[in-house]
Amino acid sequence: MEQHVANILILAARYAVTALGLSIVYRVSGCIDFAQGAMYLLGAYLAWVWASACGLPLAAGIVLSSVCVGLIGMGVDAGVYRRVRGDKRAMLGIMLASFGVLVICQSSISLIFGDITLGLPRGPIEPGRLILGARVTDAQVAIILTATAVHLLCWFSDRGTRLGLKMKAVGDNRELAAITGVHTKAVFLLAAGIGSGLSGLAGAIISLDVDMQPSVGTEALLTAVLVALLAGSGRIGAIAVAGIVLATTKEMVGACVSFLWAESIVLGLVLTMLAVRPIGLSRRHREASR
Amino acid sequence: MTYIAHILVMASIFSTIAVSLNLTAGHSGLISVCQAAFFAVGAYSTAILTTAHGWPWEASVCAGACVAIAVSLCVGRVALRLGQQTFVLATFALQMIMFHVLQNWSDVTGGALGIPGVPMASAVGLQASPGLPALLLAGSAAVFAVLCVSHITRTPYGRVLRGIREDEPLMQSACKNTLRFKLNVFVLSAVFASISGSIYASYAGYVDPSSFTIHDSIFMLAIVIIGGTGSTRGAVLGAVVLVGFPEALRFVGMSSSVAANVRQLLYGVLLVGCMLWRPQGLLGKYPMCE
Numbered sequence: 121m122e123q124h125v126a127n128i129l130i131l132a133a134r135y136a137v138t139a140l141g142l143s144i145v146y147r148v149s150g151c152i153d154f155a156q157g158a159m160y161l162l163g164a165y166l167a168w169v170w171a172s173a174c175g176l177p178l179a180a181g182i183v184l185s186s187v188c189v190g191l192i193g194m195g196v197d198a199g200v201y202r203r204v205r206g207d208k209r210a211m212l213g214i215m216l217a218s219f220g221v222l223v224i225c226q227s228s229i230s231l232i233f234g235d236i237t238l239g240l241p242r243g244p245i246e247p248g249r250l251i252l253g254a255r256v257t258d259a260q261v262a263i264i265l266t267a268t269a270v271h272l273l274c275w276f277s278d279r280g281t282r283l284g285l286k287m288k289a290v291g292d293n294r295e296l297a298a299i300t301g302v303h304t305k306a307v308f309l310l311a312a313g314i315g316s317g318l319s320g321l322a323g324a325i326i327s328l329d330v331d332m333q334p335s336v337g338t339e340a341l342l343t344a345v346l347v348a349l350l351a352g353s354g355r356i357g358a359i360a361v362a363g364i365v366l367a368t369t370k371e372m373v374g375a376c377v378s379f380l381w382a383e384s385i386v387l388g389l390v391l392t393m394l395a396v397r398p399i400g401l402s403r404r405h406r407e408a409s410r
Numbered sequence: 411m412t413y414i415a416h417i418l419v420m421a422s423i424f425s426t427i428a429v430s431l432n433l434t435a436g437h438s439g440l441i442s443v444c445q446a447a448f449f450a451v452g453a454y455s456t457a458i459l460t461t462a463h464g465w466p467w468e469a470s471v472c473a474g475a476c477v478a479i480a481v482s483l484c485v486g487r488v489a490l491r492l493g494q495q496t497f498v499l500a501t502f503a504l505q506m507i508m509f510h511v512l513q514n515w516s517d518v519t520g521g522a523l524g525i526p527g528v529p530m531a532s533a534v535g536l537q538a539s540p541g542l543p544a545l546l547l548a549g550s551a552a553v554f555a556v557l558c559v560s561h562i563t564r565t566p567y568g569r570v571l572r573g574i575r576e577d578e579p580l581m582q583s584a585c586k587n588t589l590r591f592k593l594n595v596f597v598l599s600a601v602f603a604s605i606s607g608s609i610y611a612s613y614a615g616y617v618d619p620s621s622f623t624i625h626d627s628i629f630m631l632a633i634v635i636i637g638g639t640g641s642t643r644g645a646v647l648g649a650v651v652l653v654g655f656p657e658a659l660r661f662v663g664m665s666s667s668v669a670a671n672v673r674q675l676l677y678g679v680l681l682v683g684c685m686l687w688r689p690q691g692l693l694g695k696y697p698m699c700e
Contacts, residue, residue, distance in 0.1 A: 200682055203686055204689075215498060223674050223675070231675070387506060
């Protein structure tokens with residue numbers, strides 16, 4: 121039982137931290153950025169480059185890779201999305217362009233690193249620590265702590281800072297925000313940077329526990345999409361709750377039915393839930409109806 | 411000659427999918443990223459029924475189309491009620507479910523190893539062996555799709571679809587059941603993708619999950635977007651260009667794995683370039699973003 125609870129916590133932390141970047145960008149731009157899968161992938165591989173190839177300490181490599189991915193995200197926003205961004209229909213254009221960015225990044229990673237499995241330098245494999253009756257590895261503790269810290273930070277920034285307020289304003293009504301003096305382009309750029317940086321951080325930190333392949337970006341994207349569908353809105357709290365609900369469902373399905381089919385069954389359950397409640401866990405229809 | 415026929419067969423198969431997908435993505439504005447899932451339904455139906463159960467090819471095509479209709483009706487009824495972007499997420503989820511099913515249901519689908527030894531297509535006693543006969547079969551499917559879609563788009567039915575694309579609430583106020591129109595085209599494009607899948611399985615003689623990933627769905631969508639949204643000729647041109655052009659890489663001396671990644675890189679770049687400089691595609695009528 122204790123182990124199941126620990127597994128749920130680890131999985132929920134992975135889900136929530138993976139979905140955070142996509143949700144922040146979605147909340148500000150109102151557009152689903154599939155390139156966040158690419159940012160996750162870049163985060164993982166850049167962390168490997170800094171930590172394994174360049175020999176930097178692991179923590180420094182992870183932080184540095186998140187910063188680099190954040191900058192890449194800002195570059196993509198300035199170079200691609202800003203030029204496509206316009207009226208409501210442009211959202212489809214941005215989405216299609218983000219598919220392009222995802223494909224470009226994944227195929228570039230495949231070309232540079234090959235389709236082999238890589239792992240961050242973790243030292244010798246040791247049995248996990250026994251915490252409250254459950255075995256948890258140091259990497260898993262790091263994932264849980266990072267996810268919690270990042271969520272709390274985002275939650276406080278969302279509520280208590282001018283940037284959070286500006287992001288909310290631009291997400292709610294771009295024109296009105298511009299009239300009141302908000303520099304919307306800068307807010308989009310910052311949101312892309314922060315969102316991409318967080319996706320990169322998710323990729324790097326999760327790679328501590330799971331090895332990386334060029335396909336991890338698409339898998340992370342699926343996770344982020346599932347959480348986003350279930351959360352129904354880009355609210356930080358809803359993302360955390362959706363992450364916990366999904367992790368609990370997956371663990372229960374895995375334990376009771378089959379771990380092999382858990383992913384597909386959870387996907388099917390989310391789709392079925394959408395038939396009954398298209399707004400997900402969101403309380404506000406407007407946020408989920410985009 | 412056989413090599414050119416092979417390229418033309420593949421171009422015809424993808425033309426059939428692209429032309430029908432154009433009805434959904436181009437004319438109705440519904441961006442679907444699960445076309446490879448319906449392609450897989452047809453391919454696996456033919457592969458399973460002809461190899462394990464000894465069904466004739468024509469019967470397996472019908473069975474595949476029936477499964478595609480059932481799946482697309484179930485998913486379409488849920489997904490089409492959602493917002494435009496959430497529809498994309500739901501189709502993405504379906505694509506991933508299908509991939510998991512193909513990968514994990516080893517007893518039926520052969521898992522990652524796939525199903526070898528799929529017999530050649532045969533209709534009215536004639537075998538569609540590689541070369542001209544296969545080209546005739548795939549070509550006639552493409553011509554049928556072109557005629558069918560051209561007819562639909564010329565009729566008032568097609569005008570309603572374009573109306574939904576431009577302003578759905580307006581069409582609803584004109585007493586059009588927009589959900590039914592969208593569902594019909596979604597199902598029709600699924601059926602064409604399934605038929606193409608059946609042709610592909612019997613032509614290739616082997617099916618495995620790697621041919622039906624999310625990247626293949628994005629590839630099919632890219633054909634429509636790059637060829638030109640809302641243009642049947644554009645969809646055919648897109649298929650010929652995107653299938654034929656990467657074949658040139660073989661002559662540069664690239665290994666097949668590198669060529670596959672370069673091909674992906676190429677269509678990613680084309681997709682982003684299209685969104686930036688020519689949002690309506692090569693021969694398109696309606697830009698995806700303005």
